[in-house]
Amino acid sequence: MGLAGEDPHMTETFDADGITLERxxxxxxxMPQTGDMRVPARVLASEAxxxxxxxxxxxxxxxxxxxxxxxxKHAICMPDGHQGYGxxxxxxxxxxxxxxxxxxxxxxxxxxxGVRMMxxxxxxxxxxxxxxxxxxxxxxxxxxxxxGGGVVETDVDTVEAILERGVDWALEHGYAVEDDLLHCxxxxxRAGADASKVSEKAKNRGKNQIGSLGSGNHFLExxxxxxxxxxEVGDAFGLEADQIVVLIHCGSRGLGHQTCNDxxxxxxxxxxxxxxxxxxxxxxxxxxxxxxxxxxxxxxxAAINFAWVNRQLIMHRTREVFADVFDRSWESMEMELLYDVxxxxxxxxxxxxxxxxxxxFVHRKGATRAFPAGHPDVPRSYRDVGQPVIIPGxxxxxxxxxxxxxxxxxxxxxxxxxxAGRLMSRTQAKQEYWGETVQAELEDTQQVFVKAQxxxxxxxxxxxxxKDVDEVVRVSDALGIGDKVARTFPVCNIKG
Amino acid sequence: MQYELRPHTADxxxxxxxxxxxxxxxxxxxxxxxxSWDGLEAFEAPNDSSARFDVTAVAESREAxxxxxxxxxxxxxxxxxxxxxxxxxxxxxxxxxxxDSTAVSEDSAATADDSMSASAVAIDRWRxxxxxxxxxxxxxxxxxxxxxxxxxxxxxxxxxxxxxxxVFDV
Numbered sequence: 001m002g003l004a005g006e007d008p009h010m011t012e013t014f015d016a017d018g019i020t021l022e023r024x025x026x027x028x029x030x031m032p033q034t035g036d037m038r039v040p041a042r043v044l045a046s047e048a049x050x051x052x053x054x055x056x057x058x059x060x061x062x063x064x065x066x067x068x069x070x071x072x073k074h075a076i077c078m079p080d081g082h083q084g085y086g087x088x089x090x091x092x093x094x095x096x097x098x099x100x101x102x103x104x105x106x107x108x109x110x111x112x113x114g115v116r117m118m119x120x121x122x123x124x125x126x127x128x129x130x131x132x133x134x135x136x137x138x139x140x141x142x143x144x145x146x147x148g149g150g151v152v153e154t155d156v157d158t159v160e161a162i163l164e165r166g167v168d169w170a171l172e173h174g175y176a177v178e179d180d181l182l183h184c185x186x187x188x189x190r191a192g193a194d195a196s197k198v199s200e201k202a203k204n205r206g207k208n209q210i211g212s213l214g215s216g217n218h219f220l221e222x223x224x225x226x227x228x229x230x231x232e233v234g235d236a237f238g239l240e241a242d243q244i245v246v247l248i249h250c251g252s253r254g255l256g257h258q259t260c261n262d263x264x265x266x267x268x269x270x271x272x273x274x275x276x277x278x279x280x281x282x283x284x285x286x287x288x289x290x291x292x293x294x295x296x297x298x299x300x301x302a303a304i305n306f307a308w309v310n311r312q313l314i315m316h317r318t319r320e321v322f323a324d325v326f327d328r329s330w331e332s333m334e335m336e337l338l339y340d341v342x343x344x345x346x347x348x349x350x351x352x353x354x355x356x357x358x359x360x361f362v363h364r365k366g367a368t369r370a371f372p373a374g375h376p377d378v379p380r381s382y383r384d385v386g387q388p389v390i391i392p393g394x395x396x397x398x399x400x401x402x403x404x405x406x407x408x409x410x411x412x413x414x415x416x417x418x419x420a421g422r423l424m425s426r427t428q429a430k431q432e433y434w435g436e437t438v439q440a441e442l443e444d445t446q447q448v449f450v451k452a453q454x455x456x457x458x459x460x461x462x463x464x465x466x467k468d469v470d471e472v473v474r475v476s477d478a479l480g481i482g483d484k485v486a487r488t489f490p491v492c493n494i495k496g
Numbered sequence: 497m498q499y500e501l502r503p504h505t506a507d508x509x510x511x512x513x514x515x516x517x518x519x520x521x522x523x524x525x526x527x528x529x530x531x532s533w534d535g536l537e538a539f540e541a542p543n544d545s546s547a548r549f550d551v552t553a554v555a556e557s558r559e560a561x562x563x564x565x566x567x568x569x570x571x572x573x574x575x576x577x578x579x580x581x582x583x584x585x586x587x588x589x590x591x592x593x594x595x596d597s598t599a600v601s602e603d604s605a606a607t608a609d610d611s612m613s614a615s616a617v618a619i620d621r622w623r624x625x626x627x628x629x630x631x632x633x634x635x636x637x638x639x640x641x642x643x644x645x646x647x648x649x650x651x652x653x654x655x656x657x658x659x660x661x662x663v664f665d666v
Contacts, residue, residue: 109645204575214640257665281647426503455637
């Protein structure tokens with residue numbers, strides 16, 4: 001394993017356990033089409049990141065993904081890619097919407113897992129000295145962990161309304177303002193959502209989890225803006241140095257997980273012919289145009305709405321907590337949604353492939369849409385500068401705000417990375433770190449106040465278990481798929 | 497029966513074995529509980545059978561039955577707000593030994609199949625009845641296993657019984 005050639009700057013190939021990648025140009029590596037691969041695959045990474053990516057089964061999984069019928073141009077691995085199940089995390093697969101397929105596992109169990117960022121007009125100075133109060137109040141008010149309930153605990157009828165109406169439902173019930181919808185993809189309501197395609201089991205799991213973080217790598221963070229790399233775009237995003245922002249990372253909870261598994265099983269039973277041609281059962285796919293493909297798409301759209309409402313309710317609760325702690329209205333603190341991005345999502349999109357306009361099911365699993373300036377799907381307020389992209393980092397490394405880069409449509413079907421990417425298993429993390437020590441160190445050396453339901457979660461999410469987010473973002477920026485706008489650093493962090 | 501948690505980049509795997517299929521299924525279920533809660537080892541379930549609840553699953557194959565069983569445990573956890581522990585398999589059987597290809601699905605979606613799909617199979621050939629003791633999630637520090645996956649799933653008969661491997665999405 002390692003780089004061939006004498007001078008690393010002249011390297012043309014990279015070998016990893018029988019898989020050879022050829023360098024197309026800087027940060028672009030191609031796995032040539034061999035055997036049953038339908039198209040080549042590409043990895044967008046520096047040599048350092050590629051070295052990490054090659055340590056687990058990411059490359060093998062990426063190769064397997066090229067077996068999906070209708071895969072277009074190439075299956076792509078983002079700079080933060082790591083091993084998943086079936087499709088790698090950090091994977092983008094654009095699949096022909098007429099002759100291809102749709103693959104639930106290639107979108108992910110947590111449908112519309114994503115991130116939103118809310119601005120405030122507070123500065124870090126306004127917050128200093130009150131971090132402890134704020135982290136405690138947030139932890140108290142925002143449901144997290146396993147069995148922690150939700151901001152709203154309700155019945156199946158309400159779940160169905162949320163599934164079909166998305167953030168519109170939240171607006172009607174006083175959990176959102178008009179402006180929130182304008183700063184969310186699809187204005188917070190995914191069309192083509194059909195609640196009847198989501199199982200009763202999924203709805204039952206969802207009804208007590210609306211407005212909840214869950215556990216694992218999901219969190220809510222109060223952050224300060226440490227760097228502005230692009231003043232003009234930063235201005236358009238309403239970001240400036242020292243400003244306090246809030247980042248929320250979570251998804252569709254049990255409802256989304258159940259929906260993914262329900263359809264994986266249905267596809268396994270009804271499309272075993274296609275499944276038997278695929279190298280991994282987790283790639284299970286329904287052929288485009290089949291009843292199950294239509295049903296899954298309608299159910300996935302509904303789960304997407306559920307996740308948006310989930311993040312919306314958490315954000316709105318956060319506004320109330322700030323109003324309490326700072327004893328003034330949230331409106332006066334200008335707590336406005338900057339943007340909400342999904343990083344486990346499938347969407348029918350129109351892309352130009354070899355000069356031809358084509359409808360594709362773009363599967364983004366651990367990858368973020370990153371449409372450039374001028375794209376009609378970018379909200380009006382950001383259309384001149386490009387879609388905001390939020391890249392959450394680990395507790396000790398900070399996060400980034402990017403904007404969709406001018407080359408994203410050509411290089412990555414309008415996508416970029418989604419985070420730092422794990423480096424170490426949870427089991428190993430618990431052996432290497434002790435939650436309380438991690439927590440104390442973050443507070444003493446970096447003034448990061450962490451409050452979690454479980455010490456084990458803090459250990460499993462310790463900064464050291466993640467790849468270097470700076471390097472991931474540097475590659476995204478250099479490729480012109482997602483350009484650096486701002487960097488933020490945690491002040492308060494709550495998690496499950 | 498026994499189980500062991502294994503590292504997986506973002507998730508957790510469990511390797512389990514038992515003399516019988518029933519024991520092996522129960523061992524995987526205990527692995528699911530252990531992956532959710534560090535305190536499981538020190539916990540002793542009370543003998544009080546009134547705190548136990550029933551779990552059932554049906555599927556078209558042995559492997560799928562294991563998947564459905566574990567999926568049902570996660571569902572029950574979220575609905576009951578209890579972690580299922582002290583898992584026991586009361587019965588596990590294959591009710592129809594006929595060949596898969598002759599069976600017909602009850603699901604209407606099968607009628608929409610196109611040429612890319614093979615024949616659908618009976619979804620309830622394999623049946624399982626199990627029970628578990630529920631530990632209130634409020635009383636423990638448990639973390640969420642999001643879903644069962646098919647990734648690298650194995651269920652194999654060995655000279656001494658059965659072995660299983662399942663990856664959980666965390």
